[in-house]
Structures are given as C-alpha cells and as structure tokens.
Amino acid sequence: MRRCVITRYSKQLTPINYSCAFSTFSQCRERLNVSQLLSSGAEAKDAEVYGWVRSVRRQKKIAFAAVGDGSTIESLQAVLKPEHTANLSTGTAVKLIGSWQPSVGSKQSHELQVHSVSVLGENDAEHNPIQPKYQTAEYLRTIPHLRPRIPLNALLLRIRSQVIASLTRFFDAQGFVQTHPPIITSSDCEGAGEVFTVSSHAHKETHADGEHLQTNDDHFFRIPKYLTVSSQLHLEALAQAVDKVWTLSPTFRAEKSDTPRHLSEFYMLEAEVCFTNDLDDVMQIVEQMLSAVASDLLRSRHGAELLGVRGSSIQSVDGNINKEVTAATLEQRWKGMAANGWPRITYADAIRLLQNAVADNKATFTYTPNHEDGLLAEHERYVAAEVGGGNTPVFVTHYPRAQKPFYMSPSLTTENGNATQDTVACFDLLIPDLCELVGGSLREYRLKELQEAMAAKGVAGSSLEWYQDLRKYGSVPHGGFGLGFDRLLCYLTGTSNVRDVVAFPRWYGRCDC
Amino acid sequence: MRRCVITRYSKQLTPINYSCAFSTFSQCRERLNVSQLLSSGAEAKDAEVYGWVRSVRRQKKIAFAAVGDGSTIESLQAVLKPEHTANLSTGTAVKLIGSWQPSVGSKQSHELQVHSVSVLGENDAEHNPIQPKYQTAEYLRTIPHLRPRIPLNALLLRIRSQVIASLTRFFDAQGFVQTHPPIITSSDCEGAGEVFTVSSHAHKETHADGEHLQTNDDHFFRIPKYLTVSSQLHLEALAQAVDKVWTLSPTFRAEKSDTPRHLSEFYMLEAEVCFTNDLDDVMQIVEQMLSAVASDLLRSRHGAELLGVRGSSIQSVDGNINKEVTAATLEQRWKGMAANGWPRITYADAIRLLQNAVADNKATFTYTPNHEDGLLAEHERYVAAEVGGGNTPVFVTHYPRAQKPFYMSPSLTTENGNATQDTVACFDLLIPDLCELVGGSLREYRLKELQEAMAAKGVAGSSLEWYQDLRKYGSVPHGGFGLGFDRLLCYLTGTSNVRDVVAFPRWYGRCDC
Numbered sequence A, B: 001m002r003r004c005v006i007t008r009y010s011k012q013l014t015p016i017n018y019s020c021a022f023s024t025f026s027q028c029r030e031r032l033n034v035s036q037l038l039s040s041g042a043e044a045k046d047a048e049v050y051g052w053v054r055s056v057r058r059q060k061k062i063a064f065a066a067v068g069d070g071s072t073i074e075s076l077q078a079v080l081k082p083e084h085t086a087n088l089s090t091g092t093a094v095k096l097i098g099s100w101q102p103s104v105g106s107k108q109s110h111e112l113q114v115h116s117v118s119v120l121g122e123n124d125a126e127h128n129p130i131q132p133k134y135q136t137a138e139y140l141r142t143i144p145h146l147r148p149r150i151p152l153n154a155l156l157l158r159i160r161s162q163v164i165a166s167l168t169r170f171f172d173a174q175g176f177v178q179t180h181p182p183i184i185t186s187s188d189c190e191g192a193g194e195v196f197t198v199s200s201h202a203h204k205e206t207h208a209d210g211e212h213l214q215t216n217d218d219h220f221f222r223i224p225k226y227l228t229v230s231s232q233l234h235l236e237a238l239a240q241a242v243d244k245v246w247t248l249s250p251t252f253r254a255e256k257s258d259t260p261r262h263l264s265e266f267y268m269l270e271a272e273v274c275f276t277n278d279l280d281d282v283m284q285i286v287e288q289m290l291s292a293v294a295s296d297l298l299r300s301r302h303g304a305e306l307l308g309v310r311g312s313s314i315q316s317v318d319g320n321i322n323k324e325v326t327a328a329t330l331e332q333r334w335k336g337m338a339a340n341g342w343p344r345i346t347y348a349d350a351i352r353l354l355q356n357a358v359a360d361n362k363a364t365f366t367y368t369p370n371h372e373d374g375l376l377a378e379h380e381r382y383v384a385a386e387v388g389g390g391n392t393p394v395f396v397t398h399y400p401r402a403q404k405p406f407y408m409s410p411s412l413t414t415e416n417g418n419a420t421q422d423t424v425a426c427f428d429l430l431i432p433d434l435c436e437l438v439g440g441s442l443r444e445y446r447l448k449e450l451q452e453a454m455a456a457k458g459v460a461g462s463s464l465e466w467y468q469d470l471r472k473y474g475s476v477p478h479g480g481f482g483l484g485f486d487r488l489l490c491y492l493t494g495t496s497n498v499r500d501v502v503a504f505p506r507w508y509g510r511c512d513c
Helices: A034-039 A151-173 A232-242 A279-299 A301-310 A319-324 A327-338 A347-359 A377-388 A447-457 A462-469 A485-493 B034-039 B151-173 B232-242 B279-299 B301-310 B319-324 B327-338 B347-359 B377-388 B447-457 B462-469 B485-493
Strands: A044-058 A063-068 A076-080 A093-102 A110-121 A196-200 A203-207 A210-214 A225-227 A244-252 A265-274 A344-346 A394-397 A426-431 A435-442 A478-484 B044-058 B063-068 B076-080 B093-102 B110-121 B196-200 B203-207 B210-214 B225-227 B244-252 B265-274 B344-346 B394-397 B426-431 B435-443 B478-484
Touching (some): A034 A044, A034 A076, A044 A076, A044 A110, A063 A093, A076 A093, A151 A244, A151 A279, A151 A485, A151 B151, A151 B232, A232 A244, A232 A265, A232 A462, A232 A478, A232 B151, A244 B244, A265 A279, A265 A485, A279 A327, A279 A394, A279 A478, A279 A485, A301 A327, A327 A485, A344 A347, A347 A377, A347 A394, A377 A394, A377 A426, A377 A435, A447 A462, A478 A485, B034 B044, B044 B076, B063 B093, B076 B093, B151 B279, B151 B485, B232 B244, B232 B462, B232 B478, B265 B279, B265 B485, B279 B394, B279 B478, B279 B485, B301 B327, B327 B485, B344 B347, B377 B394, B377 B426, B377 B435, B435 B485, B447 B462, B478 B485
Parallel strands (some): A344 A394
Antiparallel strands (some): A044 A093, A063 A076, A093 A110, A196 A225, A203 A210, A394 A426, A426 A435, A435 A478, B044 B063, B044 B093, B063 B076, B196 B225, B244 B265, B394 B426, B426 B435
16 A cells, blocks of 8 residues: 655645555556567566456366457467356456466467456456457447457557657658647638538437437627638648648548548648748658658557558458458558659649550540549559559649649749649649548749639638738748548558548448447 | 659650749758758858748848748848848748858857848738737737747747657657547537537528528438547547557537636547556656656757747737746746656645635635535635645645546545545646646446446436446446646746637637638
8 A cells, every 4th residue: 555645735734545445556557568578588476467358268177368458469378277267258357467487388488377367347248249250340330439449450549659659750850840720610621512510509408219409509609610621721821930830630521422431530631831832842741751651660560560460360340351451462562652752743644644554455444534534533543553563652743723722833834844734733642542642732822823713713712811811921932731641541551441440430420439 | 953753654754844934942952941050050151041031120231131930939130231121021031042151240149141132922011910019919819820920929839849749759658559539429528518519511601791601400420419528438448448548639618718728629638548546647647748748848949949038028929928927937837847746635635725724814715615615716726836836736636526527436445534535536737827737537437336427417328328338348447637738838838828829719709710
C-alpha cells in the first residue's frame, strides 16, 4: 500500500491514501507488456502479465492459453493447469503471474509457466459477438466497438498511429507549422451540395419506436453553418502568416455513395506553402513526405508484423482480399513509395497514352478516353499501372481548367509552348488500385484573376469575401495539396475497404456507436 | 529553367516542362528563411529573402524596411534606396536580393544591403484591416483570416505546433496509440442538451438579404446524429484493444456561454489506459505529459521568443493583459509545470481548507464553500493558489458522486477509512488563473454497477448498448482523462482569452470565415 501525502498540506490536513482496499495494480509500475516480454531474452521468476485470452487449448494434465494485450500481433504462450482454465475463453481478461522461461515446445522461445491466474473481466463466450472463427468484414462493421480486439484490427490501429507520428516528424523537420483549421465553417470549398449542416437546440423526445428529433433551429451562429469539406482555404490564410502549414483533421461529405473508397467522415492531410510559383515544389513535398512514411514502415516492427500477417492465413478483416494482397505485394508497395523520382505525366499526355493503348489494342475501356470527359477510374488505373509500373505512384499534371475548382492557378506557357493551353497548374497523384490519393495545385493568388475564375465557375463571392481579402494585402504565390489519409492507410496495409481502416466508420445510412 | 522529364515515358511522349515563362522561384531551392538567416553568422553576397514588410522608415538618402516571413518574431533589417520603397508598406509581400553583411547600426548584428526589390503582392495600405498600431483583441477577432499576420499571433501558431509535436513525441515514447475517434456520433457523453446536431441535404437559397436555409432532413444516418462532446467512450473501446490510447481531436458544445474560457469548437486531448485500478497512474501520466511539454517550451526558441515579447511592449492581441503576464510570470509557470511532484488534495480536504480560510478571515467568497454545492471558480482559484503556491498545478481528487458523470468508478475504502464515502475515483487538475485544465477518473468497468449508475443518473441505456458491451466480454479496470488543449495554450502563452489562441474561433453567434 502506497501513501500519497499532500506535499504542502500534510501537516495541516489528514494525509490521504489513494490505495484501494484490494491489491492495486498499476500501469506505472515497472512491468513489461507482451511485446516487450516476447522480445526480451531474459528469464523472470515472477513475471506479471495483463491481457486478454486469445485461445485456450486443454489437454489432460496441462493447458495452454495464448494471451495478447494489444502491444503486438504475437501471442504469449501461458502454460496452466487445466483446472485453472475453467473460466477462460477467447476474450477473457486475465492477470497471470508466473515464471518466464525457455519453452519446452519449439513454436516459441519462451513461455509463461503460470503460478496464479486472476480473471479481471469475465467473458460471456456464448454471446460474444467476436467469435474465434472467420467472420465477414460486413458483419464486423456492425460491431466497431469490439472489432479492434481482433489482432489484425489492433495492428491497423497501431499502424495508423505510427503513420501519424512519421508525418508529424517529417513536417516538424521541414519547418511546417501544424495547425487546427476550423471544422464548423461558413464556406464550402468546392461548391455547395454535399455538405452536412450544423444546428443547435434540437430537442430529443424518446418514443416507444425510437428517437425522434424536433428541430428548433435558433441559428446558433446567426446564419447556417456546415461541416468542413476541406481546410484548404483556411490553410491558405494561415500559410500567409507562417509560410508553411499542415493539418491532419476530420473532413465531411454528405455523399450518398456506397463504395469501398468513400466515407462521410474521414481524415484529410492538407498542406500549403508560400513563396513558390513552381508546381514541382508541391509535388516534391508530397513525394518526400510519402517516402518518409513508407521508409519508416519498412523499418518498423509494426510493418514487419503486417508482412507476417499478410504472409499467413491469420483471420483478416477483409477475408478474401487478403489472399490477393500478399506480403510480397505489400513490401513492393512500400519500396515503390520509399524510392524517389516518381514519374510525372501531363493530363494531355495521359489521354494520348490511353488513346494509343486503345488504338494499339493494348487495352479496352468501358468509356472511350477523350480530353473532355476526364480520367475515369478505369483510365486512372491504367495510367497508374502503365506509367508507374505497378508500385510507383504517378503524378498526372496540368488538367483542363474546366475540370478543376476555381482556386487553381492557370498553367503558364512553357518553353516549348505545348500542353498547357487552358490548363491549370495542378496534379493528381495516382497509386495502383486505389487511383487518386493526393490532389494539389498552385493557387490563384491574383485578385482580379481569382474573381474572374469565381464568376466563371459560378462561385458566389459574398461568402468568400475573406478569401479574396487574402489577395489584397501582400498576396504571395503559393500552392498546396490534400491527401486522403484513410485511403493512404488502405494502400499501405493492403486493406481493400476504407471502412476497415477507420475505427468507427460513418457512411450513408450508417453511424454505429 | 529546369526540365522535368517523365521518367518512363520520355522516349514515347513529348518531354514536358513545368517551368513558368517568367523566372521561377521555389520553396525547395536552397535558401534560408529569416530565422535561419538571422541566426547564421555567415555573410552572403546574393542572399534572397522572401517575406512581408513589417515597417518602413525613410530618410533622405537611405531607407530601412523590417521584413518577416513568419519563421520568427524577429525582423530582418533591409537597407534600401528611398526611391525603391515607394510601393512598400506594412503588409507588402516582397522578394529582396542583396548582400547579407554586418550591420552599420548597433541594433542588429547583420543587415541586408538590398540590390533588387520585387513586389510579389501589393498591399492596399489604406484599407488593410491590420494597421501598424494598437488594435483591440475584440476587433482583431473579427478578422481571423488576417490576424495571424501579426507577429505575436504567428508565434502563437508556431507554439501550438510545437506543443502538438511535444505531445506526439511523449505519447509515442510511452507506447500510447494515437487514434481518430469519430466526430459525428450517436452518443452524448455527459447527458443531452448542449450538442450540435448534424443533418444533410440542406438546400441553400440566396436572397438579396443574405443566405437562408431550407432544412430538408432526409435522415442521412437514419436517426439524428450529433457532434461529439467527448471522445472518451469511444477511446475506452479502443483502449480495450491496444491498452493505451490518446487523441487530440475537435470537440463541440452548443453552449450559449460568452466567457474567455469557452468555445463552441475546441480541441481536446484525451487518453485512456487499461490494467489499472490506481488513480495515481492516471494523474502520473498527466503530470509527466505536461512536464514534458513545459520542459520542451523552456528549452525552445519559440519559448525564448515569447518571453522576449512578454518582456517588451510589442503589440499584443490581448493588450491590457500583456502587462500582467510578464516574462518572469510565464517562465515561473513553465518551471512549475516542468517540475514533478504536484500536490494532491481530496475534495473533502479542499472544502475544509476553504471553510478554514473563511473562519480564519484569510479569504472571502461570494458563495460560502460547502460540500454539496461543489467548487466554484472562485474556490478553485483559491485552492490552486494556496495548495499550488502560485505556479504548481494541483490535483483535487475524490469528488462526491453526485457531482460527477455516471461512468466514474466509486472510490474504494481507504486504509484509514476517511474521505471516500460516496465519492468517485476522479480528479480535476487546477492551474492558477484558469482553474480546471484536466478532468480524469477511473472508469466503472463492472457491468452491473455501470447499469445502476446509469439508472441513478437517468442515462438511457438504449443509446449506450455498445458501451455496456465493453463490460461483458473481458472488461478490465481502466482510467483516463481529458484536457482542454486551447486552455493549456492560453496558460502556457499568457493569453487571457481562449479566442485568441485559436485561429478561427467559434462561439455563440460567431463563426467568422
């Protein structure tokens, strides 16, 4: 029992004691988690292990439990007396004390010879929605609060965390300022339509048949407000204060799409840099950033664990696809992304490439590629595979102005005058299978030209007065990009559906938990 | 002029060139920003400087411009010919080329003897809402898109970024998994009332008198959904997968409060850890985390710059307060936070302390302190100052169950049996001036007791079925906390109003830009 004394008040007031009546256990105490224990070669007489039972195997005189605690995809082998396993099933939370020693079996180097088992949390094995057998991805999406307990899903959580840490390090080292642009906003970056609206003062009445809503909108913010669809415009304002900014923040689209690539709520990584009129600069940042992320993954324990899973037949959240994305494929992806010098091709050249492919009978498409209709998913896939060679991301640049939003800079005439007529200085980054991962451009930084572009695109100036202001008082040439963070995780982890890399996915009709 | 060639397609297709017709300039080119230039002792013949004019001073034969680029609060002194400064005013964006050499004046070690001035973006000096004079904090809040251009506000952006980086490093080193819990949610953690509701399919009609909204709620998510008021419940689910989790994510309250401490949209740092039944563990994480942040600040260049501002009379966003929070005060705060061993006092003892203070005529309060009514702001301030001694944060623990939400664990009987009857194992962290900064607790991890607590608090079980599930299948003792991130920045930077540390603040009636 520890005593905690109020440092300044121990004399005047009764000292207090925070300990519980029963034996306490503590995060802060020096103890190793399963990952640390497995990777430490040392033996230990009275090792304490806290975790969840992954499986139990009972023999006549001996029983084995595989135990994990979310620190690694590996399990620790606990050796127990069969009579001590009566209450143990897949999911039970336990505290084990035992001797950590070289294993008798050959499947692991060490095992825990258990002296003492305490059940911290019982498991209702019969009704547990997570069962130790194959369960479809569709089913698991109905129980997002329990799904991360599956070892592969826990690994996906750890990899998300690692990628965030890599990005934070990268931008910090490059002198970017991490910012928190607003979520509730009055602007709609890409034109109205697919936004969620925000209101207050809704009164809930609970009826027998569920929950009903009476909207009594009191205009909390005076005029209607929306959930942001992109932080770009706000980032442009912040960039003009500190030159280079980035954010990784939630973004919303009220699209009724039901695809493996779209969510209603998703994380977007966005960055803006000032003092450049060279699109290459923006692409270079994207390339270096993703290269850093992929390099970290290649070197990391989590990366190695994922390759181990993809190389085995361990139950996966995306069952069938797992067979397609092998460990070898994944490693090639990471290496392709870690390497520098990604190919770049103009939109005009990409269309020509597609048309040549059709003419030469090298490819067939449902929709004939042409300059006006843009690159459809099937076209992007072909371009990504052909130009990138399968594992290297590809920049497609200089799209027609008609296909892109008002805020993009026009391409300027090039030395040899080709391919830039009525195009904008922008790029999409295509990756194999997933198609567009990043979109970026130089921004129109001149007031008159911006106003003309807004008028041409039918964007009402009134709600974007503030954005025009940025061009009135010391505007500078600048550019930036946005990356679909959840899609990046799909690609890096070989997960085919974005609903399976997001802990609590929201899409049309679905907002569980 | 650089040539960019498509690496795989250079032979088949026309090589493309991304360069602009006029001279390009580039982020990626090897050039120093103002901060790097100022701290480099080296001379340079043709230094290029990109930035914004902060002030211009003209003499007969010579002129001086102070130029900044957001990388530091310091200005670079540019020496120009008076005839070259005709278009320069506070805010103009410029490109300067010149000789970086030891200064003739004594106020700076080096200065830029300018050969060439290009105006990148003109400044409409007359109408620029940011003027080179004192402007009130209230006024500046009406122009959040321009406000960060004020050097102190840019510094606040950089410090926010630095604190995020410190936290990311801290949690990464401690084995915490950074997560992205959902923003749109069906649960309301602390009971209904102050939530924003989310709907889709609003049709906008623009009238002459502004924008009107026709709500046509199609129940995008089938039943009404809200903006999260806390990620705690979702974090608890994720913690049971990977043990230790954290997030720094946006949180919303539809409160109609108009105080310097409240926003409708703010960032909350939340963390949860499993396998503990010791409240000390949770407090220790808070203490170590904040200590790491404050230590980083004490050592950093941004920290030193802020002390420089607070020690001078530089224009501040919170004009009057600036005089109160001096550099010395700030440094004491940081040191108090960086040091370990913060005092802890129970709620019961805190009430006794307050009552004794009244009895002994050491303090007067508008509201007489008593056990039932809880600690009001005036009481918290006294406790923080008395127990913490002015600069050390103070933990107040074991509040009455009646004052706290349903999910908190009851305090267990202590050795000497005092002070824990009908209290919960929770704490508030009080800091001088700002009062509550962090709230945390052990969570009720037992199903029956949780359901009883929900019933007693009138929390409908139906919308929290999933949360109860967490107690059915291997529940473990766990705890966590939430910290108001923007308030932390107020405290660390000596900013009296939370609206001035958030780039685009939203509060009742106000959502500018």
